[in-house]
Amino acid sequence: MATTTATTLRLATAGSVDDGKSTLIGRLLYDAKSVLADQLEQVAEASKRRNGDGEIDLSLLTDGLRAEREQGITIDVAYRYFATARRRFILADCPGHVQYTRNMLTGASTADLAIVLVDARNGVVEQTRRHAFIASLLGIRHIVLAVNKMDLVDFSEDRFDEISRDFCEFARGLTGVRDVAYIPIDAKHGDNVVHGSERMPWYGGVTMLEHLETVEVAGDHDDGRLRFPVQWVIRDPESGEREYAGQVAGGTVRAGDEVVVLPAGVRTTIADVRTLDGSLDAAEAPRSVTVTLADDVDVARGDMLCGAADAPEPVREIEADVCWMADAPLRPRGRYALKLGTQSVRVIADELIDVLDVHTLDRGAAPAELAANDIGRVRLRVSRPVVADAYEANRATGAFILIDETTNDTVAAGMVSRA
Incomplete structure (x- = not known):
């Protein structure tokens, strides 16, 4: 598996109610040592009030709304951030109820990878297929099928294989999904989440965190054609020079390249690509830069600079x-x-x-x-x-x-x- 640089990975969790989405994220944060001491104290107190047995309920690290804690379900999208030595992560814990489809879509709309949880006892159900389909509709190229609660099926390899086959058959029809990883876990106790599991010696794959650290997502979200939406026009009061600021939305912007200003259709050439640190030869998506143009053309916020050879038609x-x-x-x-x-x-x-x-x-x-x-x-x-x-x-x-x-x-x- 390819090793990636320390880029940011955006991921979303989805699945049916009580499949353990919030617990999985809590386990990731806890075992990766990304929970502050005061946060852990608050969760421990809330766990004691809810369960009365002193065991920490890691799902409360993400179920922040009072209504969610009272009902034991996730209603809104909860975001958490953490980092390891290899990568930074933005986690979105999406709701499982069908009536919160809009919340799930919002939470997963910027994700690079979707973790779809299933309860090992129930296997692939309607919500599993629904959330995987929505992930593919959103252009998410990478899916992890996390078969959770393996402790409740005696860590059965046969049960894991059965669920994997069921989902694999369904996943063949998902448009745009490049790969699906199948990982048996027990989020409550941490098996195969951050650390490997001695209770599942038959599993020869990587842990959840190892997969998240190494999955390659570069180039997933654009087809390589230059797209530079203009966000701001900056004018130097002394020289009168205009710079156009924005974030490269696709491809690479290079000094010397011919571009088309859309929707007007005017052609010109990139004179310079700049950041606060000075000029660059080129900038790839999703870098934020300013550019100057060789010609004095009319460019405003909302216009887009595109490659002359592959510009779309307004x-x-x-x-x-x-x-x-x-x-x-x-x-x-x-x-x-x-x-x-x-x-x-x-x-x-x-x-x-x-x-x-x-x-x-x-x-x-x-x-x-x-x-x-x-x-x-x-x-x-x-x-x-x-x-x-x-x-x-x-x-x-x-x-x-x-x-x-x-x-x-x-x-x-x-x-x-x-x-």
Whole structure:
């Protein structure tokens, strides 16, 4: 397995209620020595109030909301951060209930890897398939099937193999997933989480943490074509020189390369690529830099610099998969504000094309509306040309949100399927 540099790995956990997602994250933090003493004291006190037996409930490290602690479930998305000598991690503990699909989608939307937990007693269930499918829909290339609570099936190798075969058969139909790792664990007691398990000598693979430290995610989120959304225009008051600041969203920006400024379509050349430390020969995604151009052209916030040879065509219509988050439904002819990267435009929902049945994972006929937590394909008409890529090609330039301008609430998250 390839060794990676100390980059940041974003990961999300998902699974059915009580499969042990929060306990797994708590175990990772605890065994990796990433829990502060005062945090541990608070968790110990909360554990004593809940269980009365003095045993620390590591799930409370992530179940921070009072309602969650009272019910023993995860409702919101809980984020935790920790690091080892090899890598930094951002953990998102996503809810398992079907009515919190929007929370799960939000938590996993930036993840590089998804850990899907299953209870060894129950095996692959409907929620397992649903969450794995949503992970693939979100463009997550790497999945770990963590078969948890192995202690409750006497650490049976046969049971682990049976579950792995079931999920492997389902995973063949997941679009875009590059690899699936199968790891038997007992999160409550720490087997194969950070340390290997003596109780499962038949397992010859790496621990959960070792896999997370070494999985290669570089280049997962864009297809290598230059995409540089302009965030700010910086003008030197003395020289009048203009610099364009932003984060490289795809490919590499190099001094001397010919680019197209979209949506205007004007061609020019990159004169310089800079950071606070000085000029660079090149900068790769997702580095934040400023660039200067060889020609005096009109560039504003929301414009995008793209490679001259592979620039997309600005569009007035977008077809996308949308997860609806608002209580008020999405209906045809609904009007919203769309934010895609640094671009902001008004849109009309021209057509609801289909809706995803989150129970069967089949796409149904065009619905009359999308309700909260529904995922459906929608055709949007924008007020002026926008620059977008298919989400599968570039997550940064293919993802957007819809905003209700009356309330300023974010009502949907979307992934461009065709622009």
